[in-house]
Amino acid sequence: MNILEQQIESLLFIAGKPLSIRRLAEMLKVKPNEIREAGDALLTRYKDEDRGIHIMRVDDQFQMATTPHSADLIETFIKSEQTGELTKPSLETLTIIAYRGPITKSELEQIRGVNCSLILRNLLIRGLAEAHFEKKLKTTVYQVTLEFLQFLGVSTLAELPEYEKLHNDQRLRELLERDMQQANTEALTQQTADIIDPETHAVDEDQAEIESDEEEQDDDDNEDDE
Structure with missing residues (x-):
């Protein structure tokens, strides 16, 4: 498996939905024909190895999915995910989405302080939350569904206790913006550190010390002349 096939495989796995050849080409910065060839090769490889997951292609889109012979097992698993009680972390996450949504995954994780990938997947499966791409x-971004409102017996989010106060909490908004700015600053600092050559800096610092010593010596000589 070449690098391009590995990259396509990774993107299809993490996306969890169909990705067009054009979108893949833009993300991987290659020509659409290269995506088409690598995607077809990946499709054939999965088929030949008879895995529990396979690659599908419909028109100009590729998607990773489970194989038909695992259908009963998958159905049982999904039912258990849908019918079991929500855990405390799931309830916390759902509450934040309800009061602060539409909200991004990064904002959600900044508030909770932990990775929320599995919890979000569970809420999406249950139909309590939905996701859409914000151009x-x-x-x-994530937000709650009508099914969630029906479950609570309310018609709109505004009927939730203290919704307006918590949804428009300026302190929380400022905290999220500050954390985002801090993250961007740290990333920029790291990029700068990676670009700068430490050895070059060491030479510069040594040279600066030499020049400083020479200046001090000149000052001493001038004082002696006086």
Whole structure:
């Protein structure tokens, strides 16, 4: 398996939905024909190895999915995910989505302080939360569903206790913005550190010390002349 096939495989796995050849080509910065060839090769490889997961291609889209012979097992698993009681972390996550949504995964994790990938997947499976791509933010955002409102017996989110106060909490908004700015600053600092050559800096610092010593010596000589 070449690098391009590995990259396509990774993207299909993490996406969990169909990805077009054009989108894959843009993300991987290659020509659409290269994506088409690598995707077809990946499809054939999965088929030949008779795995529990296979690659599907419909028109110009590829998607990773479970194989038909695992259907009964998958159905049992999904039912258990849908009918079991929500855990405390799931309830916390759902509450944040309800009061702060639409909300990005990164914002959600900043509030909770932990990775929320598995919890979000569970809430999506249960139909209590939904996700869509926000073009303006260029990322996926999450919000609760009508099924969630029906479950609580309310018609709108505004009927939730203290919804307006918590939804528009300026302190929380400022905290999220500050954390995001701090994360961007740390990333920029790290990038700068990676670019700078430590050895070059060491030479510069030594040279600076030599020049400083020479300046001090010149000052001493001038004082002696006086």
